[in-house]
Amino acid sequence: MSVLALCGGVGGAKLAFGLAAEAADLTIAVNTGDDFEHLGLTVCPDIDTVLYTLSDLADRERGWGLAGETWGFMAALARLGGETWFQLGDHDLATHVERTRRLAAGDSLSAVTAHLARALGLKPGIVPMSDQPVRTHLLTDTGELAFQPYFVRERCAPVVRRVRYQGAATAAPSPGFAAALARPDLTAIVICPSNPYLSIDPILAVPGVREALQHAAAPIVAVSPIVAGQALKGPAAKLMAELGVEPGVEAVARHYAGLIDGLVVDTADAGAVPTIEALGVRALAVPSVMRSDDDRRRLARDALAFAATLSQSRARAG
Amino acid sequence: MSVLALCGGVGGAKLAFGLAAEAADLTIAVNTGDDFEHLGLTVCPDIDTVLYTLSDLADRERGWGLAGETWGFMAALARLGGETWFQLGDHDLATHVERTRRLAAGDSLSAVTAHLARALGLKPGIVPMSDQPVRTHLLTDTGELAFQPYFVRERCAPVVRRVRYQGAATAAPSPGFAAALARPDLTAIVICPSNPYLSIDPILAVPGVREALQHAAAPIVAVSPIVAGQALKGPAAKLMAELGVEPGVEAVARHYAGLIDGLVVDTADAGAVPTIEALGVRALAVPSVMRSDDDRRRLARDALAFAATLSQSRARAG
Numbered sequence: 259m260s261v262l263a264l265c266g267g268v269g270g271a272k273l274a275f276g277l278a279a280e281a282a283d284l285t286i287a288v289n290t291g292d293d294f295e296h297l298g299l300t301v302c303p304d305i306d307t308v309l310y311t312l313s314d315l316a317d318r319e320r321g322w323g324l325a326g327e328t329w330g331f332m333a334a335l336a337r338l339g340g341e342t343w344f345q346l347g348d349h350d351l352a353t354h355v356e357r358t359r360r361l362a363a364g365d366s367l368s369a370v371t372a373h374l375a376r377a378l379g380l381k382p383g384i385v386p387m388s389d390q391p392v393r394t395h396l397l398t399d400t401g402e403l404a405f406q407p408y409f410v411r412e413r414c415a416p417v418v419r420r421v422r423y424q425g426a427a428t429a430a431p432s433p434g435f436a437a438a439l440a441r442p443d444l445t446a447i448v449i450c451p452s453n454p455y456l457s458i459d460p461i462l463a464v465p466g467v468r469e470a471l472q473h474a475a476a477p478i479v480a481v482s483p484i485v486a487g488q489a490l491k492g493p494a495a496k497l498m499a500e501l502g503v504e505p506g507v508e509a510v511a512r513h514y515a516g517l518i519d520g521l522v523v524d525t526a527d528a529g530a531v532p533t534i535e536a537l538g539v540r541a542l543a544v545p546s547v548m549r550s551d552d553d554r555r556r557l558a559r560d561a562l563a564f565a566a567t568l569s570q571s572r573a574r575a576g
Numbered sequence: 577m578s579v580l581a582l583c584g585g586v587g588g589a590k591l592a593f594g595l596a597a598e599a600a601d602l603t604i605a606v607n608t609g610d611d612f613e614h615l616g617l618t619v620c621p622d623i624d625t626v627l628y629t630l631s632d633l634a635d636r637e638r639g640w641g642l643a644g645e646t647w648g649f650m651a652a653l654a655r656l657g658g659e660t661w662f663q664l665g666d667h668d669l670a671t672h673v674e675r676t677r678r679l680a681a682g683d684s685l686s687a688v689t690a691h692l693a694r695a696l697g698l699k700p701g702i703v704p705m706s707d708q709p710v711r712t713h714l715l716t717d718t719g720e721l722a723f724q725p726y727f728v729r730e731r732c733a734p735v736v737r738r739v740r741y742q743g744a745a746t747a748a749p750s751p752g753f754a755a756a757l758a759r760p761d762l763t764a765i766v767i768c769p770s771n772p773y774l775s776i777d778p779i780l781a782v783p784g785v786r787e788a789l790q791h792a793a794a795p796i797v798a799v800s801p802i803v804a805g806q807a808l809k810g811p812a813a814k815l816m817a818e819l820g821v822e823p824g825v826e827a828v829a830r831h832y833a834g835l836i837d838g839l840v841v842d843t844a845d846a847g848a849v850p851t852i853e854a855l856g857v858r859a860l861a862v863p864s865v866m867r868s869d870d871d872r873r874r875l876a877r878d879a880l881a882f883a884a885t886l887s888q889s890r891a892r893a894g
Contacts, residue, residue: 298616298677330646330666331673338695340674348648348666355649356658359616377657 259283259445261562262438262476264387266457267292267304268321268491269483270450271311272548274382276558277448278312279551284382285438287431289452290367291387291394291423291460294406296344297335299354300361303406304457305371305386306353313378321491324349343411368432385434387461393424394460405456414493418500421455426463431470439470446565447471449480451546453494454513455501468517477519477568479561481546482510485524490547506530511539519568522546522561540568577601577763579880580756580794582705584775585610585622586639586809587801588768589629590866592700594876595766596630597869602700603756605749607770608685609705609712609741609778612724614662615653617672618679621724622775623689623704624671631696639809642667661729686750703752705779711742712778723774732811736818739773744781749788757785762794764883769801769864771812772831773819786835795837795886797879799864800828803842808865824848829857837886840864840879858886 327347398416495505528543645665716734813823846861
């Protein structure tokens, strides 16, 4: 079974963990719209979350960063009057320093990411959506903000009116992502339960990605990041409301309609299945909240089995 | 009392600590020949040792770096297959990251150093010998080595035939150093007990420094880093032997003869005073091993009092 997953940070990475356990051949294309330069270092929060989650080094309680992290660097930086709004743990910092050093030496983000994944003993292909910088910007009531200042420094408080993916127009899918998109033997394409606007749309904004997905032979299944009108993590529901969309799985279905074949929703949203299917999107309601490794694997199995049932209809439509 | 000190790392920084306590107006010009780019960061080991020693943040037992240091970054970097021969503590790393960020933003090394000193609450002027990069290289039996690979990675094992100060010819004294050198009201110039070849000669190699010292009205006193034929710290004695010089205070006197007015040696070397004075260098034998803050302050007082006795003779010679 060969699977391509599109993935953002925390929630998406949990499903990617499950997919890695269930699919022998997995490529994970990761959002880089959250990437930023901080203290002279290139920080790729979603790639790192995927790396740390798949290698089981992630801190499960805090919900971000590495387990057993220490904060000596931040304390010393504060003493020197440095910028401390973005927390960089001592262990996490090694990832950013090593990445920045390799990028400065001329390696592509793909090559650096592949190196880090190899060093951590990971088998799936983990590829950035693009090797060119794409930066998610939020046009808010108080002005334009880059992603991390909006997300971390302002704690998502400003009201968002529009989302822009700076640099997307001139970016290209990374070689590994392009290759996966073009594979005729793909069994399924899974859009992980990540924020549609902030984690998945930047990937879809890279020229050629949406078209490649539309022409893919494999069925495309998304897993809703919204459960019972709430985002399990992050600002997805708040953002939907600000963008004039009623937060809910119906909105997720509408957002992806025309692109996906099926949407996996939580059993809490089983009542929305008819509405979703009326949009031309098949729907499956299963337990989708991932608290344990078992949850991650079961949801991955459910999504892949669901995709298998959709491959016939996609073949007919294609 | 206004004092200018020339200083390298550990031993020199201890005397600088003493001088800071004894002289109301102190400028410390620090060797930058050991500086290097590592993992994309600009590391200035001697400046940092001076900053950490004067702010009493230095680890006194280990002899380098910060007290209470942690090593999460190094452990994580090793896991990622990064370069680990140069130990960077988590707290220490903040200095290098903040310095590198400010240099990249266009600040001079002088400005960055002044910022760091201010952040640590230090009163003395701490200035790099130059804002242009000067890099100490060792021509050894096994090839040419930059300072840190020689000093840290190879643990000073290669036999040194010659020392080069790359970039020195086109460097200039930093503005703060030049200003201190030109001050007519200097009471004393102190060459701290640092390695003559690796810590002080790079400073003297910056064009104009040696001439300014020769024309300075203030007496110049050096404190020997060699006690009873041994370096208290580092490779000074080994290096002297390799360069064909009998390690001892006489060799230190010969090295600085024509530049300094007086040399402070340890009481263990009191017997060498006549030989030193025969070279035209006045000599003072006092306890010079600095184990406590009191030792540091007493040696500083001794060196400054010694300089005061020499100012008459220098005035006559000038």
